[in-house]
Amino acid sequence: MKDPKAPIGVFDSGVGGLTVLKALRHALPREDFLYFGDTARVPYGGKPLPMVRRFAWEIAGFLLRQGVKALVVACNTASSAALPDLAEDLSVPVFGVLEPAAEVARGYGKVGLIGTQATVESGAYGRYVPLAWAKACPLFVPLVEEGLWDDPVALLVARHYLEEAPKDLEALILGCTHYPFLKGTLEKVLPGVKLIDSAEATARKVAEALRQAGLLNPEGQGKVVHYVTGDPESYKALAERLGERVETLYRVSLEEL
Amino acid sequence: MKDPKAPIGVFDSGVGGLTVLKALRHALPREDFLYFGDTARVPYGGKPLPMVRRFAWEIAGFLLRQGVKALVVACNTASSAALPDLAEDLSVPVFGVLEPAAEVARGYGKVGLIGTQATVESGAYGRYVPLAWAKACPLFVPLVEEGLWDDPVALLVARHYLEEAPKDLEALILGCTHYPFLKGTLEKVLPGVKLIDSAEATARKVAEALRQAGLLNPEGQGKVVHYVTGDPESYKALAERLGERVETLYRVSLEEL
Structure with a gap:
């Protein structure tokens, strides 16, 4: 003990x-x-x-x-x-950080995931919650580290990654601890979608x-x-x-x- | 031998x-x-x-x-x-790759450098050619690796990094081996500036x-x-x-x- x-x-x-x-x-x-x-x-x-x-x-x-x-x-x-x-x-x-975020996500219908390539490809979130869509977003981490999370660059990059997300997505798991900084930008691209932050x-x-x-x-x-x-x-x-x-x-x- | x-x-x-x-x-x-x-x-x-x-x-x-x-x-x-x-x-x-690029650069008046943080902060290029301006551009590598070198995102990021470059720059050393992919984009942002690629x-x-x-x-x-x-x-x-x-x-x- x-x-x-x-x-x-x-x-x-x-x-x-x-x-x-x-x-x-x-x-x-x-x-x-x-x-x-x-x-x-x-x-x-x-x-x-x-x-x-x-x-x-x-x-x-x-x-x-x-x-x-x-x-x-x-x-x-x-x-x-x-x-x-x-x-x-x-x-x-x-x-x-996966299980707590996935538990929140289970309260929603169609759930998506964004994260690093390794996280998305591991399929680890799928153990805790069924995913309707998942996308690796390698540019988000360097964008945040450059302090550009509210910049027009971030908006353009977010549109690039999210353009193929299902129209009826109810929630999106922010599957990387850098991504909460991008919340404002992601809300502009996916209005009305619940953004789930594991923190x-x-x-x-x-x-x-x-x-x-x-x-x-x-x-x-x-x-x-x-x-x-x-x-x-x-x-x-x-x-x-x-x-x-x-x-x-x-x-x-x-x-x- | x-x-x-x-x-x-x-x-x-x-x-x-x-x-x-x-x-x-x-x-x-x-x-x-x-x-x-x-x-x-x-x-x-x-x-x-x-x-x-x-x-x-x-x-x-x-x-x-x-x-x-x-x-x-x-x-x-x-x-x-x-x-x-x-x-x-x-x-x-x-x-x-530094010395060959610097040798080409010595034929120009005001020379600038873009590269990674480590390259720019090392001051190593300064041993071979006097630099009027230098800027670390951490987003360029992930942008190229994402295949976005000709995308509007790359143009916006390039403008962000290069907006403070001196107006009378004659040449810019592409001080990272990823950057040649961005040549088309960089030419749009700095028209008339000679882009020096070490390859x-x-x-x-x-x-x-x-x-x-x-x-x-x-x-x-x-x-x-x-x-x-x-x-x-x-x-x-x-x-x-x-x-x-x-x-x-x-x-x-x-x-x-």
Whole structure:
């Protein structure tokens, strides 16, 4: 049994998981977090699933060695590749972002999915919810990282990807943690379609599970320590562009994983 | 002294170097080639230079073990990171893509540079030619890989990046091997500006150097063997979208490097 005062580990290929971290901090203001961004190996979305699975195991091992009490895989590609194995084989609770989003989607009729190539091709969402349509959108991640989510460029790219979506789609799963930044743009292209973002659903699920397991921190202060495998300065600048203030940040070499 | 009948090794982070391979095959139709695309670790453009330098050494080692007689670093980021060291420390002739492009640029007045973040921030082009303006363009690589180089999206993105270019620019170095696909689009945004593509200049330089060194192949057949570190099927599909027919292709795991 882990110490309830231990931090929660959250990881992503890069900065996308910060949307999940934000929702977690909102739902669990008394918890402390370790956030791991694998920025040296980002993006995961075009890589083979067995490789992404290996990365997920390496990072999980690193975070467990830092003493986390639970693990949130805040990346759709890594969740597609490494869950449910990771949850079965580790001694701490492990949460992915697919199941919570899919649970919300089950309340709608015709459901679509947008995500990275690896997430879409893995078919992992199909385990949780029937999909009427799915499309890989490789340009969305770099668009968000360039800060262009409200730019006319994003609108044109979104039209390009979504032009073949069924006219009677009721809901669209944003199957990549970068995509919530594009919500305003996606609403213009698909008016009236419910956009399902896994961040809030995942945060609710984590909060409920920790409460049930008696793992809520009675005295945490909402601290976040960031770890990155790539260049710390680039990470900090990018995270701040996306609205996350980075105060404590360490570089981890791939050899330490 | 290497065997003139040995192949020439060409490498890039992914498919961008195929533009250089094409120019090499045109300039040297009797040579055979090994093309290495490090697709598991692409893109290099946002990674720290010391990491890219390490990748370049690993790949150079692999290609030398396959018996290449010369090495072409067909990637601006890797050339910025690993040259001139690699050329000084290896026993075969090594060619990068910066110096040939810069030599062409020296014939013009005000010269600009577009490239990846790593290439632009390295300042490596500045060693060969004075630059009046430089801009990192992270969206261009994914745009080309999506096959959108002639799309209105590309035009909008190009305007976004180039709007602050000096009005009296005479030449613009395309400092990334993906960018030649965008030539038509870039000409619309910067009419009258000479676009300098390193592929042809590099191929001319390689041909001349091999001739002088007595290393031209008297009986090669223009064969190309491709090696990739990522998913072979994705590579093949992408290479063919960019106009390169892939007949012989091997997957190399990162552990073999």
